[in-house]
Amino acid sequence: MAETKNRICIIGGGPAGLACAVYLEKKGYTDYVIYEKLGKVGGKAYSPRIEANGESRTFETGAIMGAITYHAVSEMEEFGGYYHKGPDFKKGEPNMRREYRSVTGEKIEPFNPKVDKSLKKTIGLIKLKMQFKKLKKLMETKYAGYDCYGHIGIAGGRYSGISKIVKNAEGTNAGEAFPNYIKGENPNLKDLALPFKEFCELNKVPEVQRIWIAPYTSFGYGFFDEIPAAYVLKYLDMTTAAEFVGLRLWTWQDGTQEIYESVNRKLMHPALLNTEVVRVERTDGKVNVTTKPSDGGETTETFDKLIVTTPLDWFARYADASDEEKALFSKIVHEKYVDFIARFEEDKGPVISGYIFENMEPRRLGHAMVYYHRWEDFGKNCPCTVYALRNHTGDPDVPYEKTLELMKEDVEKALGFPIKEVLYAQESYYCPHVAPEDYKAGWYDRLEALQGQNNTYYAGEILSFGDMEDTCAASKDIIGRFF
Ligand SMILES: Cc1cc2nc3c(=O)[nH]c(=O)nc-3n(C[C@H](O)[C@H](O)[C@H](O)COP(=O)(O)OP(=O)(O)OC[C@H]3O[C@@H](n4cnc5c(N)ncnc54)[C@H](O)[C@@H]3O)c2cc1C
Numbered sequence: 001m002a003e004t005k006n007r008i009c010i011i012g013g014g015p016a017g018l019a020c021a022v023y024l025e026k027k028g029y030t031d032y033v034i035y036e037k038l039g040k041v042g043g044k045a046y047s048p049r050i051e052a053n054g055e056s057r058t059f060e061t062g063a064i065m066g067a068i069t070y071h072a073v074s075e076m077e078e079f080g081g082y083y084h085k086g087p088d089f090k091k092g093e094p095n096m097r098r099e100y101r102s103v104t105g106e107k108i109e110p111f112n113p114k115v116d117k118s119l120k121k122t123i124g125l126i127k128l129k130m131q132f133k134k135l136k137k138l139m140e141t142k143y144a145g146y147d148c149y150g151h152i153g154i155a156g157g158r159y160s161g162i163s164k165i166v167k168n169a170e171g172t173n174a175g176e177a178f179p180n181y182i183k184g185e186n187p188n189l190k191d192l193a194l195p196f197k198e199f200c201e202l203n204k205v206p207e208v209q210r211i212w213i214a215p216y217t218s219f220g221y222g223f224f225d226e227i228p229a230a231y232v233l234k235y236l237d238m239t240t241a242a243e244f245v246g247l248r249l250w251t252w253q254d255g256t257q258e259i260y261e262s263v264n265r266k267l268m269h270p271a272l273l274n275t276e277v278v279r280v281e282r283t284d285g286k287v288n289v290t291t292k293p294s295d296g297g298e299t300t301e302t303f304d305k306l307i308v309t310t311p312l313d314w315f316a317r318y319a320d321a322s323d324e325e326k327a328l329f330s331k332i333v334h335e336k337y338v339d340f341i342a343r344f345e346e347d348k349g350p351v352i353s354g355y356i357f358e359n360m361e362p363r364r365l366g367h368a369m370v371y372y373h374r375w376e377d378f379g380k381n382c383p384c385t386v387y388a389l390r391n392h393t394g395d396p397d398v399p400y401e402k403t404l405e406l407m408k409e410d411v412e413k414a415l416g417f418p419i420k421e422v423l424y425a426q427e428s429y430y431c432p433h434v435a436p437e438d439y440k441a442g443w444y445d446r447l448e449a450l451q452g453q454n455n456t457y458y459a460g461e462i463l464s465f466g467d468m469e470d471t472c473a474a475s476k477d478i479i480g481r482f483f
Contacts, residue, residue, distance in 0.1 A: 003483065006304040008032040011280075013114040013271035014043020015063075015468045016309035016460040018263045020250065021474035023077050025268060027483055032269060032395065033301070035291055037276035040257070041264045044428055045468060047255020050341065051089040052375075052383055058094075058255035059341055059374060061424055061470050065096060066250040067243040069164055072472035073259065080262030087248035094374045095253045096353070103367075104360040105415045110210070110357065124207075131205040136238050138203055144228075145186045147237045149464045149473040151444035153229055158287055159185035164237055192230035193440035199229035209264045210357075212236055215244045217360040218369040218387065219263055220337030221431045221466065225362070228439045231431075248354070251374075256468065279304065280319035282454040309471075309480070313431055328446055332462060334432045336391040338403045340425035343383045345418045345473050351379050359388075359410070365391050366398030368410035383423060386411055390427075393435070400427055431466035457482055 008029060010017045013036030023033055044062040061096060066073055066084060085294050089095035100108045109115035113125050139146055148161035160183040191199055200206045209224055216232055219225055224232070234481050236244065244248060252258060264270045272291075277296065279290035287306040308315050314327040315321070343349075352373050359367040372385045388407050390398040398406070405407075409418050434443045451457055463474035 004028040012033045012309035013041040016471040019472040023479035030214040033272035036271040039223035040256035042260035045256035047257040063256040082262040086250040089369040096249045098353045131207045155442040188370040196232040197224040335430040337430035339387045362392040366403040366406045368407040432462040
């Protein structure tokens, strides 16, 4: 049977699962099914509509932003016919303006040389600039090859994957620059297994953490003393980090969820919603997948191949996982990222998004790190999303309810924005990754060796990083290499 006639099951209708379907179609595959347990696609790209100021608009409770380096997301946009706004925002578009606040609510200007011209601050900013430049150079030379998607070979000083480099830096759409497979050896890459803090100290650029922390820790991706540098620098490679600093970011008018809703509408086989995969059995060269629709009994379908885009540690619980799968997937850890959308008392909310650097440290676990003000024209009456992390390696988790309390207190008492009601609150299984010691021991090479065994392929966030771009690109890579 020609490969393209294979019947393929995709578990999960998030960005990774839908991207798999898009790339399968591009390769000529027509017989696939996507199972999605919820009543919508998009996974953690979730953009509910909320009534505010007499209008219904989208608010983000999951993914918000992208950048010029979002090549695979651009391909999703192209497929679905729905495009981002920015980096130059017009009136009425959701933009990315921000300010910084101290833990007691005062506005601060840590990066503005014109405010507070003290010697200490001036020297600090000069150091920061020099170390940023130094790191940029190091990443191009000592760590050449770091900027491809995925982690194959890194622990052994090798790299291979689709390059992240934007050749067409003029426009917002990288277009023909993608894909571009690169491969090579560079023993220095082994340093990327170190926690980012240690990696920065080793390379004598500790100050740069002040730049990376806002788009990294406050976005829920963990703390620099526990996360391998590989994750930090693959997500916030030098180009993406610079785009963040320069506020050249993308947002989506109808929300990030709509990227995937529009893709789903154009697929040959849109995702089967409300259909949870509850069992997987792989026998006789086939894959038997049992699903349980929310309104019915279990059914089992047989496939030639399986693509898992959902958390692999969960997969090991409902599938006939091998010993190697169980051993490997038990090493996965994830962040506990909490957010809520709050409506404020009339004319008493913030007018712009804010970052609270002091709350991005483990000693302030559970406190609000950032809040997102999406619609400028709503001024002080714009509901905002507020975010906090409640876990850190070596510390007890802050309980979920306690985290919500701390976050509310921060917003009301420290920042001075009285909350009228919380419209929505959630905790996400966020940013699955492995600890530095497992990364160093070659976790990703063991995963790569499993690809295709038992007709099973693994995609999703763990493959590269927990953002929309890396997950869609990982799907492109898996379909490109194995189908
Ligand atoms: C608060 C927050 C802010 C974020 N901000 C950004 C951002 O600004 N930019 C960015 O690029 N990314 C951001 N992200 C991350 C981004 O949303 C994720 O990385 C991306 O959605 C991951 O895609 P995925 O398909 O791998 O997983 P998911 O989005 O988690 O999708 C997995 C899907 O699988 C389904 N599923 C699970 N188990 C089963 C089962 N047994 N059977 C059937 N279906 C199942 C789930 O319901 C879900 O729909 C953010 C996420 C959150 C939560």
